[in-house]
Amino acid sequence: MDLANFLAGFSASLTWTNLGFGLLGTILGTLVGVLPGIGPALAISLLLPVTLVVEPTAALIMFAAIYYGTMFGGSTTSILLNAPGESGSVMTTLEGNKMARNGRAGAALATAAIGSFVAGAIATGILAVAAPTIAWIGIRMTPADFFALMVLAFGAVGSIMGQSLKRGLISLFMGLAIGLIGLDLQSGSQRLTFEIPRLTDGIETVVLIVSLFALGEVLYVALYGRLGGVKRNEFTGFATMTKNDWKRSWKPWLRGTAIGFPTGVLPAGGSELPTFLSYSLEKKLAKKKHDEFGNGAIEGVAGPEAANNANAAGAMVPLLALGIPTSATAAVLLVAFQQFNISAGPLLFTDQPLLVWTLIASLFIGNLLLLVINWPLAGVWAQLLRIPAPYLYAGIITFALVGAYVINSANFDIWIALVIGVLGLLFRRFGYPITPLILGVILGPMAEQEFRRALQGAAGDPAVLVSTPFTIAVYILLFLVITAPRLYSWLKKTGKIK
């Protein structure tokens, strides 16, 4: 870790503006995490218009705090409502809700908040050490290397997310196709614009994300949902843990961190996979001691909750050091950087050291703030769950359409939002994952640029794409990521392994 820069970042993060935006981000993040139907990617996209008016450091601090905050807040909903507040909390629901029904809501909320804090602190520490090192490597990477990494991100997210490889990849290529819309900057050709002048600039990322997540979700709920009938567990007062709870929690916290961080760094598409892995591991390990799993085992809350926070911190590493997002939320954060004309990536640490170190320092502060506003105030956040679902969804749409409008002050964007919203509805109905599409739209144009650069440097010889050991290693990794799980389940099915 670069100590001098880190300390400079720390002192810069302690201004009233930065602390204020950090606090605002943690509160908004927790709010978004608690409320069902709205996740971190959507929340940050709804707030992207503030990049037009707020200075970069403060805005990025707020966005990062939102990312961390949703991971904290999501557990509240999982534990008190039998529904996850966002996708990283699905696993918490299994044991957390059972605990709450047995009158142990307080312990579940406490282990979730403290575990999130521990994981966030450790993972942010590793981030501060690892990111500059990776950036240092990043500066020495060729365009072909970058292109390979992007292909890895595409392939991994496309194959991990969703119920089948084909569905994941179709979603990815739909995203890549949408990313083509507009003027090709290098040649001046118009692609997929159908001679509509408004489409020359492409589709605004904010509009796209807002319509896929917000409008798509609400249209889906309207068409295929029956709201209400969800049982809520009451919780008031202070969340506490017994000595035994502490004893049972600390190891799962650390194991969750160990699973969450690397899966955040690698393009695994977000927090679904690490929380699932952590839950399975804790279940397996606990089997020897007790059979509480399924009836409210605290390990099943502690592990996944630590994993999803460590995952969020892990995702910041490739984002800051290489400019490559590994989840939908990281992709939206990348757009935030682009709005400021700051290119996230290897040069960030040399060009904007103060900004990036202030951001990292703010993550530590935000993590601490989150512990403070989540642990003692868990009972207060629980009150938010009284908001009736129809109000919530109507509010989401209102904010979504405001967000879509203010970017260009044009109602054309609302029409686009409606069209893409219907696509989002259909994706949900027919089991297509949304994340690969988002990644395709945002990373696609960057991948094309690196591809062109690579071939430019090699006078058009495609062999350049596999010219370095790094590229070969990445493509082998990609092959393994796609084939290994399938091989495993095939072997299991045929009974070759148990």
Place this chain on the structure above:
Amino acid sequence: MILNSAKEAKGELVFTSFLFALSIVVLVDTINLTESNVVGFVGPKVFPFAIGIALFVLSGLQIVSVLRGERGTPEGVEGGQQVDKPVWRPFIQVVIAVIAYAALIDLLGFLIMGPVLFFTIAHALGATKKLKLAIVSIVLAVVVFFGFTQGLRLYLPLGFDFINQVDPSVEEDSGETW
């Protein structure tokens, strides 16, 4: 039950065919692309062509899978239950609310269309107490409007521009920027 799943299969088949059709759109657009001033070794056609081909093959394979009986699992609904049979009434109300909002926002302004949007959607999704809902709609819209226009200094239309007579020449000018 059999009828229902047959209908479901048809829906998924239509959607998958739609994706297949989109791949053809991408390919046709790419073929018709005029490479006006190509600089460098990779023109503007390479990427779209690869994407179009990939989409074409994948969605083609997916159509075969659907015909063979593979079905997509619908996503769950947060704060309620997912149902297999579509409920058209609330859906149409939501769509109409969004269309009305898009069409009338510049004319009537956010302070009118915001509450209308919120009210219609919450009502369509099952909020019953109309008076309470109306009050919440208006308060929320006012807070959002002033939060954005005063707090963040981002433009939201106040509407009713037609009351103040606009100089027609100015109108024409602004129309020509596109």
